[in-house]
Amino acid sequence: MSLYEIAFAGQVVPGAPLEQVQANLARLFQADAQRIALLFSGRRIVIKSGLDAAGAEKYRATMERAGAVAIVQALQAEEVAMAPPPAAPAAQSAAAAATAPAKSGTSARVIPRDEYMAAFSEVEAPDFGIAPIGADLQDAKPEAEAPAVDLSQFSLAPVGSDMGQAKAPAAAPPPDTSHIKLQE
Template structure:
């Protein structure tokens, strides 16, 4: 499938007024004056790329109606061939063990030759679904002496602070109403 790009380099269709074309393109692209000024900078600006032929032609026609001469160019799509996956490295060959439960590994290259005399434990593979964590005993509940505590009967006072008694009403005997 061929892909196209639509570009604009500031050229107008014959007889078009530059200010009217700027206004038309601003309305067409819903862009501000600064973006429209970039379009008319004289450089080739790619408006949209990755278009099929019909869509690129629609863009070109719309821009020509606005008064701008657009350029439709085929995009160069580079075919990339993916590299085959790397071949799996051969598994290290186990030499006869020096001691039971120990594995002796032959070095695969000169860099690994420095580790040829390393004595490593021979860890086996657990079957699928096996629990790999060591067994732990259940934690013991702490022994707490609660004998000094008791429960109060239902509805009893639990020691809430008592409200202060209300203050006596003020003495108003000396006050008189005037008529």
């Protein structure tokens, strides 16, 4: 099954006003003016990737109705060439495989699909392995030592003793209400 990507390079359908196409795309993609300006910068920008033929045609037709010329391009399977592992003595490689099965010395090279990806063609990325199930992925940390604090100058007060809290002021006496009477 072939996969496709939809890209846009700022081209509009002949006869369509640029402002109207920008407004249509802003509504279609629910984007702000800054993102729409980026779409019309003249650079080829991938809108959606990994579509089947029907999905790619639907995107192209929708963008064409909005007044934009969409670029539909078939994705080619990228070739990944693996470098051979470094040569090591048999005894050393067996010991290394037993102690660190997650690390590998191979690196991957990706063949670029366009000029943007060509900038990364000289990058060599290590091929990291996958740790076995249940392996601890963090480095071991030493146990924290309790600080040496001298508490010999402190003692406990007996139960119920005054610990030096501030005394609350005595409550004022209730007002005298004996002279107040109810009239009938």
